[in-house]
Amino acid sequence: MRVRLIAANWKMHKTVDEALAFWRAVRGRVPAGVEAVVCAPFTALHPLAVERREGDGVALGAQNLFWEEAGAYTGEVSPVMLADLGVRYVIVGHSERRQLFGETDETVNKKVRAALRHNLVPILCVGETLEEREAERTEEVVRRQTAAALDGIAADDAARVVIAYEPVWAIGTGRTATGEDAARVARTIRGVLADRYGAGVAEQARVLYGGSVKPANLSQFLAFPEIDGALVGGASLEADSYLQLLDAANPARGEAQGRDGA
Numbered sequence: 001m002r003v004r005l006i007a008a009n010w011k012m013h014k015t016v017d018e019a020l021a022f023w024r025a026v027r028g029r030v031p032a033g034v035e036a037v038v039c040a041p042f043t044a045l046h047p048l049a050v051e052r053r054e055g056d057g058v059a060l061g062a063q064n065l066f067w068e069e070a071g072a073y074t075g076e077v078s079p080v081m082l083a084d085l086g087v088r089y090v091i092v093g094h095s096e097r098r099q100l101f102g103e104t105d106e107t108v109n110k111k112v113r114a115a116l117r118h119n120l121v122p123i124l125c126v127g128e129t130l131e132e133r134e135a136e137r138t139e140e141v142v143r144r145q146t147a148a149a150l151d152g153i154a155a156d157d158a159a160r161v162v163i164a165y166e167p168v169w170a171i172g173t174g175r176t177a178t179g180e181d182a183a184r185v186a187r188t189i190r191g192v193l194a195d196r197y198g199a200g201v202a203e204q205a206r207v208l209y210g211g212s213v214k215p216a217n218l219s220q221f222l223a224f225p226e227i228d229g230a231l232v233g234g235a236s237l238e239a240d241s242y243l244q245l246l247d248a249a250n251p252a253r254g255e256a257q258g259r260d261g262a
């Protein structure tokens with residue numbers, strides 16, 4: 001049984017004080033059956049790690065990492081440093097990093113491998129641009145990005161990778177994929193996993209949707225069993241909105257609605 005995951009990606013937002021205020025407003029309020037992850041900027045990770053208490057119910061995530069453990073790599077942050085803080089998740093291959101900072105399938109693969117070596121869970125981002133979508137290349141692009149990112153990774157590790165389908169044209173635009181489209185791409189992603197590792201890994205790995213997710217539209221994705229949660233940018237910045245997302249993902253709520261509607 002896959003546990004739903006709602007990952008906040010704050011991107012380049014929040015001072016330390018703002019990050020701490022958010023954490024204090026959210027901790028202890030995560031519904032059972034939902035995993036909450038906050039991917040904070042590097043500057044906020046240590047203060048949040050110090051603030052974190054058992055029972056907060058929120059895991060810490062980073063938004064990037066470098067693949068070496070240490071060395072002369074000015075400006076980079078290593079998986080060892082993240083693990084040292086108690087960081088559990090790390091976003092890898094976000095389209096903003098691919099488009100603005102030159103990340104490639106090859107460097108994404110190195111980062112996924114480095115994260116796994118240090119027991120961090122990669123949240124691997126894949127997704128097509130508008131141009132690729134219009135050329136009907138979505139499936140091809142997602143298959144290529146997924147397969148390349150998992151190159152050289154063993155089945156046990158692959159099952160731990162969280163894969164976020166984020167159509168680039170939906171990020172920060174207010175436009176979303178339909179639930180059907182997102183579910184179809186999630187099946188494509190599981191198809192890549194099944195071909196490479198077998199049905200067990202395809203069944204175990206979590207696949208998220210990302211791109212203009214809001215509390216009001218999250219259920220359109222979670223209605224599909226192929227989708228295990230969301231990677232959320234803008235709507236994760238305010239504690240209230242993030243709490244609403246967690247609430248919308250609460251499996252007990254879905255069951256209650258199903259009962260009420262029955």
Ligand SMILES: O=C[C@H](O)COP(=O)(O)O
Nearest residue numbers: 009171172211212233234
């Ligand atoms: O990582 C998050 C995605 O880029 C989605 O961002 P958004 O929810 O602001 O569209």
